[in-house]
Amino acid sequence: MHHRLLYDRFHKLHHEYTNVVSISGEHFSVVDFLIGTILPVTICSAFFSGKMHFSTNILLNIWRLGRTFDSHAGYEFPWSPFTIFPFSASSEYHNFHHSQNLGNFESSYMLVDSLLGRNREYWSYLHSK
Secondary structure, three states, X not given: OOOHHHXXXXXXXXXXXXXXXXXXXXXXXXXXXXXXXXXXXXXXXXXXXXXXXXXXXXXXHHHHHHHHHHHOOOOOOOOOHHHOOOOEOOHHHHHHHHHHOOOOOOOOEOHHHHHHOOOHHHHHHHHHO
């Protein structure tokens, strides 16, 4: 959604919050909701060809929503279950994305950002603290 053709028209609404709170993770346009929420869930369900149990699908959606709230919390919970996996992005990591409006596009895992060099400003910021 950060592509120059999509950002101003659809995703900029989500970035009205520069100092994020949990509910701000759900503040977005209808198109942003369809592309960023419905499409990934639909692709995941299609990937498993309807073999995913309904309860598992519900748990997956609860996990995604919890992850969104955690990454937009504006506070770093040291006990967060969402940051126990390798390359997990923290709330601080994604908060930098909102406060500076650059880099750190991934709110869950920083691996893609690291491979594409989209988090250099964040690492520079951390080293200057």
